[in-house]
Amino acid sequence: MQRDSERAVAWSEPVRCTAQPVAAPPGVAHHRLSADEHRWTFEELIPPTVLADVVPRDDPRAVYVIGRPGAGKTEATRMVRRAARSGSTHGR
Numbered sequence: 001m002q003r004d005s006e007r008a009v010a011w012s013e014p015v016r017c018t019a020q021p022v023a024a025p026p027g028v029a030h031h032r033l034s035a036d037e038h039r040w041t042f043e044e045l046i047p048p049t050v051l052a053d054v055v056p057r058d059d060p061r062a063v064y065v066i067g068r069p070g071a072g073k074t075e076a077t078r079m080v081r082r083a084a085r086s087g088s089t090h091g092r
Helices: 002-012 035-050 073-083
Strands: none
Touching: 002 035
């Protein structure tokens, strides 16, 4: 319960933004997070949501399904998912 309340507080924090127009574009670093904000985002937000169901393994494996259009990648991906061990995750 505490973890959920901490996440709710984190999501309710105000978003940094400039509400006033500027004469020149702000540049690429305008929305860049500081090192501490980046670390906090990765450690506190991503693992609990994205990696919550992933099971740690002593022998992790990765499967890449690649091929030309129409080669059957979608069906091959379905077969790999069915054959995967429980607790496996997938990405795109």
